[in-house]
Amino acid sequence: MSYKIWTDVNLLTMSDTGSAYGLINEAALVEKDGLINWIGNKADMPVHFNGEIINCSGAYMTPGLIDCHTHLIYGGNRINEFEKRLNGATYEDIANAGGGILSTVRATRAATEDELVSSSLKRLRQLEKDGVTTIEIKSGYGLDVENEIKMLRAVKKLDKISNVDVVATFLGAHALPPEYHDNRDGYINLIIKDMLPKVAEEKLATAVDGFLENIGFSYSEMERVFSAAKEYGFDLKLHAEQLSDLSGAGLAAHFNALSADHLEHLSESSMDLMQKSGTVAVLLPGAYYTLRDTKLPPIGSLRKRNIPMAVATDSNPGSSPVLSLKLMINMASTIFGLTPEEALAGVTKNAAKALGLSDRGLLKAGLRADMVLWDISHPAELAYQVGGSPVLSVIKNGNVVYQNT
Ligand code: NIG
Ligand code: FE
Numbered sequence: 196m197s198y199k200i201w202t203d204v205n206l207l208t209m210s211d212t213g214s215a216y217g218l219i220n221e222a223a224l225v226e227k228d229g230l231i232n233w234i235g236n237k238a239d240m241p242v243h244f245n246g247e248i249i250n251c252s253g254a255y256m257t258p259g260l261i262d263c264h265t266h267l268i269y270g271g272n273r274i275n276e277f278e279k280r281l282n283g284a285t286y287e288d289i290a291n292a293g294g295g296i297l298s299t300v301r302a303t304r305a306a307t308e309d310e311l312v313s314s315s316l317k318r319l320r321q322l323e324k325d326g327v328t329t330i331e332i333k334s335g336y337g338l339d340v341e342n343e344i345k346m347l348r349a350v351k352k353l354d355k356i357s358n359v360d361v362v363a364t365f366l367g368a369h370a371l372p373p374e375y376h377d378n379r380d381g382y383i384n385l386i387i388k389d390m391l392p393k394v395a396e397e398k399l400a401t402a403v404d405g406f407l408e409n410i411g412f413s414y415s416e417m418e419r420v421f422s423a424a425k426e427y428g429f430d431l432k433l434h435a436e437q438l439s440d441l442s443g444a445g446l447a448a449h450f451n452a453l454s455a456d457h458l459e460h461l462s463e464s465s466m467d468l469m470q471k472s473g474t475v476a477v478l479l480p481g482a483y484y485t486l487r488d489t490k491l492p493p494i495g496s497l498r499k500r501n502i503p504m505a506v507a508t509d510s511n512p513g514s515s516p517v518l519s520l521k522l523m524i525n526m527a528s529t530i531f532g533l534t535p536e537e538a539l540a541g542v543t544k545n546a547a548k549a550l551g552l553s554d555r556g557l558l559k560a561g562l563r564a565d566m567v568l569w570d571i572s573h574p575a576e577l578a579y580q581v582g583g584s585p586v587l588s589v590i591k592n593g594n595v596v597y598q599n600t
Contacts, residue, residue, distance in 0.1 A: 198246035199226040199593055201566075202237055207257045207574050208558040209544045216536055216574045217557070224256065226564040229592035234560055251568060254587055257539065257577070258558050259328025259565030261546035262520050264432075264456050264477050266366075266511035267322075267332045268315045268349050271302025273512040277485075286486050286514060287438065290410045296336070296370040299512050303336035303346065311349040316357065318510065321518040323359050324599075325584070326567040328591045330359055331507075331550055333404055335366030339374070340389050343367055347399035358596040362550055364432060365394045368405035368412050368420050383416050387423040395427040401551075402430040402453065407443035414441055421450045430551050436460040437482070448472040454505065454549040458492045459483065466493070470500045475549040478533075478541065479509040480526035481517035494532050504533065505549040506541030521577070521584075528578040535578035564593040 201224045208217035223240045225233040233240065276289050276298070289295045303311070315332075322330065332350045337343035347363050354361035367386040375382035394400050403424035405417045411434070412420070421431055430453050435443030437457035444455035448468035455461075455469060456477035469476065476497050482488075497504055506527040509515035517523065520542055527538040547556025555563045568587040571577060576585070589597040 197227075198232065198244045199249065200224070200244055200246060201226075201249045201251055201256065201568075203253060204251035204568070205253065205255045206234065206558050207255060207539065208234065209258060209540055210557050210559055216539065218574065224558065224566070226593040229564055231558060231560050231562050231564050234558055255569045255571050255574065256558065257326075257567050257569065258543040258556055259563075259567055259589065259591065260326040260520050260542045261329040261550065261552075261556060262322060262327050262507050262510070262542070263331050263454070263505050263546040263549040264479060264507035264509050265330055265332050266335060266509070267318050267330065268311050268334075268346055268353070269299050269303050269336050269512050270306035270311065270314070271299060271512065273298060273516075276513065277516075280486075287410055290370075293373070295410075295513055297373065299336045300338050300370065300372065304339075304342050308345050308349050308352070311346065312352045312356070315349065315353060318518055319353060319357055319359055322508070322510070322520060323357070323589060324586065324597055325519050325521045326586055326589055327520050328359060328565040328567075328589065329362065329547075329550070329552070329555060331362045331364055333364040333366040333369075334400070335369030335404070338367065338370065338372035340385070340393065343390055344393060344397070344399065347394065351399065358591045360591075362402075362552075363400040364402040364404045365390070365400040365429070366404045366406070367391075368417065370406065370411060379416065383412075383419055386420055391423055391427055395429070400429070402432050404432040404434065406434040407441055407446065408434065408438055409441070410438070414443065414446055417443070417446060421446070421452075425450065432456060432549075436462075436465070444469055444474070448474045453551050456507075457482065459488060459490045461493055463496065466496055466500060466502065469502050473503075475503045475505050475545055477505045477507055477549050478527055478531055479507055479515065480523055480530050481515035482509045484526055484530065485515050485517075491531060498537075503545040503548055504537060504541050505545040506533070506538055507546065522581070524578050525581055535575040538578050539574070564590060566590040
């Protein structure tokens with residue numbers, strides 16, 4: 196295999212090089228066998244590399260973007276609820292009336308695996324055009340053994356048929372299914388005794404997630420799910436403190452979870468625990484924006500404590516119908532107050548951390564050659580511009596998988 200050499204490029208490596216964004220100007224990046232083989236100043240490039248040369252004419256390159264929290268696979272849509280909310284209903288009102296997550300559960304149960312794959316592939320292509328090379332997708336709209344497994348198989352299939360790497364998370368503890376409305380323990384038992392063993396045996400997911408909330412599951416219910424998941428060796432993640440403070444992030448940290456996500460109502464004491472465990476804070480500005488939330492996550496305290504902050508779309512039909520991770524870079528900056536550099540780290544190196552992936556998220560020799568080439572004139576332009584597409588090309592494992600023509 197010969198080399199591929201991207202040259203005359205400004206690299207936003209996101210590594211700790213001492214310069215903002217880990218910037219290397221007038222650089223070159225050399226790829227071989229799907230990995231970054233060499234990276235540095237063009238003038239320092241060893242002469243022995245030969246192969247295809249791609250002159251980037253001063254464009255900027257970032258690591259491939261990583262969307263570390265999505266619910267991309269689902270049946271139907273929730274446009275009617277969007278309209279209801281704008282007529283005064285709240286997200287909780289709709290959920291309590293049997294809509295919300297449960298309405299997507301009905302549509303997802305009614306869909307075949309192939310239908311789920313083809314509807315979500317369209318959405319995945321939108322995200323890919325926007326620079327996403329790795330995505331996490333959760334189950335959680337099946338809520339019974341058959342349909343949770345169907346969703347996770349659909350995730351596997353998406354991974355196989357797309358150029359994007361797809362990481363699966365099991366979210367059986369997303370909502371209480373209607374069949375169990377007066378038997379909460381029965382459903383937790385079903386997750387623990389039937390779902391987890393099957394997901395583990397068929398290797399259908401690497402992580403287990405839950406929704407710890409008044410309209411989801413309680414602290415002690417999630418504690419049971421996490422204890423069982425740990426036994427099988429799953430990584431853990433948690434939807435925590437989105438609508439109220441129930442100490443979910445503290446629970447996640449106690450279990451050494453990879454991430455706690457949402458966090459608008461995060462307390463200082465949960466943050467203490469996250470800081471100790473190294474749990475990543477995943478920020479989801481699309482859900483905040485869609486639900487017209489007013490309580491901001493405590494960015495200043497997270498920053499002060501050096502808790503890594505990731506940013507994701509939370510792409511789902513209810514609280515975040517978002518198909519652009521690039522737009523989340525903007526919202527994380529403009530609405531949440533992250534610096535443009537923090538926001539870019541949120542969709543690259545810290546998103547990799549939130550998924551427990553150490554082979555991507557930075558431009559660095561030895562890591563995957565997943566990159567995005569951007570038609571911008573300053574790194575902060577990635578956060579600054581709303582709409583339009585400055586993507587020139589998306590590169591996965593060294594191959595151009597999308598070219599903006
Ligand atoms: O991350 N909060 C729970 N889960 C999703 C919403 C899912 C839905 O409304 O369908 C979220 O916001
Ligand atoms: Fe979510």
